[in-house]
Amino acid sequence: MTDAAVATSAGRLRDTALGQQELAARLDRLWGTPRGILGWLTTVDHKVIGRRYIATAFFFLCIGGLSAIAMRLQLAKPESRLIDADLYNQLFTMHGSNMMFLFAVPVMEAFAVYFVPLMVGTRNIAFPRLNAFSYWVYLSGGIFLWTSFFLGEGPDVGWFAYAPLTEQQYSPTHRPDVWAQMITFTEVSALAVSVEIIVTVFKQRAPGMTLDRIPVFVWSMLVTSFLVFFAMPAIMLASTSLILDRLVGTQFFVSGTGGDVLLWQHLFWFFGHPEVYIIFLPGTGMVSMIVAAFARRPIVGYLPVVLSLIATGFLSFGLWVHHMFATGLPQMGASFFTASSMLIAVPSGIQIFCWLATLWDGKPVIRTPLLFVLGFVVIFVIGGMTGVMVASVPLDTQVHDTYFVVAHFHYVLIGGAVFPLIGAVYYWFPKICGRMMDERLGRWNFWLAFVGFNLAFFPMHILGLQGMPRRVYTYQPEMGWGGLNLTATVGALILFASFVLLLWNAVRSTRHGVAAPDNPWDAGTLEWATSSPPPPYNFARIPVVTHREPLWAERDELPVAHGLSVERREVLVSTITEARPEIRQASPEPSIWPLLTAIVVGIFFLGSIFTPWAVVWGTPPIAVALVGWFWPKGSREDET
Amino acid sequence: MRERLAQDVSGLPTWAFESKSTPWWGTLGFMAIEGMGFALAVGMWLYLAAVNPQWPLGPPPATLWPGITLTALLVLSLVPNWWCNRMALRQDLRSVQIGLVVMSIIGLVAVALRGFEIAYLNFRWDVDAYGSIVWLIIGLHTTHIVTDVGDTIVLAVLMFTRHARPRRFSDVTDNVFYWVFVVVTWPPLYLLIYWAPRWMG
């Protein structure tokens, strides 16, 4: 059958004989995003979309952060009248949902959309149009959530939206619907990106990039994408059932007619626990890359690190009940989840030890990216330790739903994911923008963030132990929580300043930064083999990989593959384990259909908050859009 | 960095069937996601059955004949589906056209039968949690049938146009693959909807 599939396209111009300059010019024309608004809307370049994704996610970090600052101001003193209960409840729900669904998960996927194709040495992500679509859907979800908030319909049920508070009876407004439908938007986009990443990593690796030569960040994104695969359907099912309960009167989460309140919690946390590793694992991938680059040696224990990622992935599906220790589940069952939760300290520990060994054996160059990684270790280990504490059922019955847990998860989320992320911004900024970020501002940024973060969140441990529940808009002076809360607020403001500095540094450096060479840090992985910023086609010729750190192994010239067409967009598709190239597959050209599809899908989602009939009138436009998307246009990519 | 030409890929084909091509993997990916969705929906059913002292709750079991007919049709449809796959692998355009038309017709009949199934469930989604979960499961599966039938029809039309180039045969095999998924996920759901309540009730 393969023989039959060998359709040669004789007479087509290939890159083999072309000189460097002519090749670049031709590829530029072939792969470039057209200028103008239409080009902007139709592009399928993973770098353009990745950049957009990153910028959008950081925008959501800013507004999510501002909502946190508002909460901190309210809590700075007892019985403050700055923000009332109704607004406060919306604020923490918006903050949590925004941070988890619109910032943390998307920002990691955004980095993957940008860097995975570069790191595995291909010219575009698999399914570039799906990629464009996923961005538009994500953007609509974010706009939808925040617009609802500014219209006074911001969800106010917490980021895990426990039933029955979310049921029609207790929340007659559309607020829970907004929450549930925002979930649908963001999950659709996350699922799409995961499919793209898995297929890119499986099938589009450069020749010779065998499994054991895949960069650790790519591994982490691969594992993350699988977590998305198996976790997100749970929340889709849950939010759909909730909307059905509210809209057409199904009885899933209503007790009395056979439904069960705890079913919601099981479904939510079956997703929710893997979710936190969906955020954390990419962070560890970034750490591994940065540590290797700045310790100036490959990471100690590549195999243990990769196996730890995979083990964490598997284990993460066996922990969800540790969020439900106070619901009165059977004792034995609960303690099983104690044990499994604690066991996850082993793979996390192994990763920490590998990084320590790498730094110990190398000669670390202290630059801003590494500073953030060092800060990450200090902070994340505290967060991991409190994680182990709350995994104990008896202990958790005291600290569950208190500020102790709030402290735990900000230590792991900000320490474990945001610190590596900011390190990653400093590390990869030169590749994305072609200019270095300012080092002196970077150090200020780091120290403000480190001090501010600890000042903001360490006191919360104590507050929780002292009995302060989470999600309270105020507390009484007699409780004696005023001092620590004020400290936390001051810390949050310092942390805020550090983000403003980051923003300033980034914006300034895009214009005035020192021009970046191809490989400013002398790192070893493929994204540094191309120019900064990379050309639209990523690599003039696809690298042939001979080593885990190709740029360290091949110091002066890079072996490359040749023979790809310069007349139509082609990517190499290779075998899963050995990465032996098998086909030169066409890669799609720009298209407006992903955007149009996203719009009709958005209307469908929005409509179905208000009436079940949206399913009826909303479907035909989607069908039309999809046909438009897939119907061949007779362009070069379709010709074979 | 300087480049050294090390490997010539000009002789490679520009498309291939099944696991050699990326769309097949994309299809597999979505199947994994949706399969997980089905598994979780079944999990919901089992969970509700476990927490309720009596299960199914009130409603009489669904009428059998529409379910049996549809199940039989789905299982039998695997034969022309498989034939269609073989013809696509042979790149026999005429036969593929016939195969796709046949599959489209079968799909439309399946959708119609699904309509009967729903009409003969004998209870509404809002009577109790049992009604809700059964409707959810059947609804979930119906979306899959409908999408795949839509897809098949579009592909059938395409194969009659000038776009029916060799590479499209690979799309045909992927479509065949997806229909297998739609069929294979059904029997467990069928047992759950029609037989489990009879055995438990």
Add this chain to the structure above:
Amino acid sequence: MATGRAFLISAVSLSLAACSGRQSSLDPQGPYAQQIANLFWAFLAVCALIWLAVCVVLSIAVIRRRAARPQPLELAPARERMMGQLVLSLGGGTGVIVIAFALISYVAQRNLWAEPNSGMTLRVVGHQWWWEVLYDDPQPARNFITANEIHIPVNTLVRVRLETRDVIHSFWVPSLAGKMDQISGHINEQLLLAARPGIYRGQCAEFCGQEHAKMAFSVVASSPEEFDAWRDGQIRAAAPPEGPERRRGRHVFESHSCLVCHTIRGTIAGGKFGPDLTHLASRRSIAAGTAPLTAGHLGGWIADPQHLKPGTQMPPGDLGGADLSALVAYLMGLQ
């Protein structure tokens, strides 16, 4: 890092300073809370040590002097192997420690959840946003209902059966024990045991809607004699009002909407929607710990409950000044 350590130190001193708080798991006043606190300190000690060790190694790794490697890939295989083994054995050590953690956690859990065969039982029902407390007795005539204030005898095991009328709430008295959720369709139980007389504050720990922040209660632990006296007092119906002002107050109560929602045993008011007010004046605070029970606060509450607790399910009273003060006088007399 230095900052981190400074935090830990200041943290410990701060927590010691705050140990006398009236709602704190670090201030255990009974064996249940005590056991959890012990567990906490044990975990903390081990975890803090590991964290310190990580920070020390990290600091040395960063500042220690050594020659730079000329090429990143010039690695000595023997040394690589050695480091690989070290990492794995540390991973093994982690495994051992966490298994030990899981075991001591499980032992503590068994003690805490052990089925008691003595003691008294009471029921606490969560409402948005207040607590209904039911003392059931084998003799139905001795049953009574109160709200937001739970009395228990010291050194007696108390089983609290937890229910809810609406959304999920969570019952939590940090100084006495951990928390337990109140979930419709499920019946949960929490054991309480106070070793010393005192007032222990509790607060709803599961987000339950707008006024989740103002859903507190108190547990009053007193000697068995005092407790019995209190109980006998609560069982009695409300005494008839004395004096014209209070009689007028009762009339106001009975002729306004109050009686639709509230019960005062001994009057015609038998509403079940809001708290039982039969012995309102014996309680220390109103509206689930939102304000102390004083005539001023009570008047303010009845006139405009939404001011004190925006979103509360009680509507404004709509009473004239004289009626209001009579009503307050009457309620303040409900000892």
